[in-house]
Amino acid sequence: MHVAVINVGDEILAGDTTNTNATWLCDRLDERGVDVERVAVVPDRIADIARLVNEYRAEYDAVIVTGGLGPTHDDVTMDGVAAAFGREVERNPDAVEWLVEHGGYERDDLVEGTSHLPAGARVLHNDVGVAPGCVVDDEVYVLPGVPPEMKGMFEQVAEEFAGERTHTVVVTVDEPESALLDRLGDLRERFDVGVGSYPGEYVRVKLKDADSEAVEAAAEWLSERVDVVETEER
Amino acid sequence: MHVAVINVGDEILAGDTTNTNATWLCDRLDERGVDVERVAVVPDRIADIARLVNEYRAEYDAVIVTGGLGPTHDDVTMDGVAAAFGREVERNPDAVEWLVEHGGYERDDLVEGTSHLPAGARVLHNDVGVAPGCVVDDEVYVLPGVPPEMKGMFEQVAEEFAGERTHTVVVTVDEPESALLDRLGDLRERFDVGVGSYPGEYVRVKLKDADSEAVEAAAEWLSERVDVVETEER
Numbered sequence: 446m447h448v449a450v451i452n453v454g455d456e457i458l459a460g461d462t463t464n465t466n467a468t469w470l471c472d473r474l475d476e477r478g479v480d481v482e483r484v485a486v487v488p489d490r491i492a493d494i495a496r497l498v499n500e501y502r503a504e505y506d507a508v509i510v511t512g513g514l515g516p517t518h519d520d521v522t523m524d525g526v527a528a529a530f531g532r533e534v535e536r537n538p539d540a541v542e543w544l545v546e547h548g549g550y551e552r553d554d555l556v557e558g559t560s561h562l563p564a565g566a567r568v569l570h571n572d573v574g575v576a577p578g579c580v581v582d583d584e585v586y587v588l589p590g591v592p593p594e595m596k597g598m599f600e601q602v603a604e605e606f607a608g609e610r611t612h613t614v615v616v617t618v619d620e621p622e623s624a625l626l627d628r629l630g631d632l633r634e635r636f637d638v639g640v641g642s643y644p645g646e647y648v649r650v651k652l653k654d655a656d657s658e659a660v661e662a663a664a665e666w667l668s669e670r671v672d673v674v675e676t677e678e679r
Numbered sequence: 680m681h682v683a684v685i686n687v688g689d690e691i692l693a694g695d696t697t698n699t700n701a702t703w704l705c706d707r708l709d710e711r712g713v714d715v716e717r718v719a720v721v722p723d724r725i726a727d728i729a730r731l732v733n734e735y736r737a738e739y740d741a742v743i744v745t746g747g748l749g750p751t752h753d754d755v756t757m758d759g760v761a762a763a764f765g766r767e768v769e770r771n772p773d774a775v776e777w778l779v780e781h782g783g784y785e786r787d788d789l790v791e792g793t794s795h796l797p798a799g800a801r802v803l804h805n806d807v808g809v810a811p812g813c814v815v816d817d818e819v820y821v822l823p824g825v826p827p828e829m830k831g832m833f834e835q836v837a838e839e840f841a842g843e844r845t846h847t848v849v850v851t852v853d854e855p856e857s858a859l860l861d862r863l864g865d866l867r868e869r870f871d872v873g874v875g876s877y878p879g880e881y882v883r884v885k886l887k888d889a890d891s892e893a894v895e896a897a898a899e900w901l902s903e904r905v906d907v908v909e910t911e912e913r
Contacts, residue, residue, distance in 0.1 A: 455875055456877055458714075458717075459709045459715070460709050461709075461885070463697060483719065483721065484692065485720075486701070487717065518860075575857070622751060623749075629751070642752075642753065643695075
């Protein structure tokens with residue numbers, strides 16, 4: 446399963462906010478064996494959101510959109526997704542009922558727009574906040590931009606994201622990356638597993654494959670030939 | 680000036696790394712009055728990088744690409760950018776000279792590929808690490824993925840990114856966002872400045888414009904009408 450993540454928010458593009466929503470979603474999807482092929486951050490502009498949602502839903506199996514939901518002036522995420530499908534946003538009866546029953550709101554107290562979703566969308570209730578998210582045509586998932594609301598809502602649909610569980614071993618090595626090139630080259634020739642190396646204080650060599658035994662064998666082979674700081678299974 | 684940022688890296692898409700490079704670049708560009716219109720994360724795949732670089736250089740004034748540089752197997756950033764321009768990567772004489780003079784390397788010790796850049800590129804030396812970055816046709820800037828190397832290299836070209844300096848005041852308010860809607864609506868009608876509201880523990884209301892007096896006036900008007908926790912000038 447191949448997925449794209451779109452994060453809507455001027456505050457991310459201005460560097461005021463770090464996009465930890467993307468990190469969290471990518472990590473949860475990776476745990477489920479789903480490949481995230483793109484993460485894109487777009488401004489709070491309906492046309493930009495609509496264009497990217499359409500580009501990605503044509504290319505990937507599913508698109509997860511996070512951004513401002515609800516009635517605030519700059520919460521245009523739902524409008525952008527609706528525009529991508531050529532639909533209106535409309536007051537969603539299920540969303541209103543849920544807010545009245547679980548949110549303790551009076552129908553008339555609900556600010557106009559609080560429960561507006563693209564026509565025909567499946568509502569996702571917001572256990573942490575107020576404004577609901579939704580799923581459109583079982584391919585575009587719209588979640589809140591506020592992290593705790595986003596996480597709670599994703600867990601409601603996590604089961605809908607599934608792929609081949611991959612096994613990962615990260616070998617942290619205390620040698621300069623340039624010195625490891627030959628051994629990493631040999632490793633790639635000998636073992637049919639994904640190999641990535643990420644320099645930092647130490648070099649983290651990440652071995653990844655659906656075949657856990659192949660990953661273990663590659664990790665063992667490498668560990669015998671480099672200066673290992675630690676080995677971590679995931 | 681409108682800019683796009685592309686971050687190359689499977690480790691970001693797997694949720695192993697938070698994309699703090701994008702946050703830092705967006706913040707520095709915002710300080711310089713430059714609008715970042717897109718941030719996109721792509722896998723370590725030459726074709727994906729080439730496609731996105733071409734899409735963005737056609738649409739924006741400049742593109743900043745960060746990712747793995749140098750001779751490692753999965754450092755394909757330079758190859759992707761070169762492919763976008765239909766050029767080869769080739770050993771860059773300036774890069775080699777600099778590494779020999781400042782890096783204390785012997786010509787023959789330099790691992791093949793360490794100083795390879797797209798043909799005709801302007802070299803950006805790496806004061807912190809080894810592998811150089813570059814600028815292609817004064818529109819695509821290629822920087823390392825390792826944060827300290829990326830930051831040092833960006834500062835070498837920061838002057839090439841300039842726009843209208845914007846003035847920003849962030850008013851932190853201790854009221855639920857839904858309660859603020861009317862006052863934020865009035866604020867937008869009365870003042871011709873950018874208004875964004877970002878809920879969290881408190882609601883941060885960001886006022887932004889090139890006209891500092893307009894921003895100050897809007898901040899003062901708002902502060903007299905909401906429960907202010909703090910006011911921050913930027």
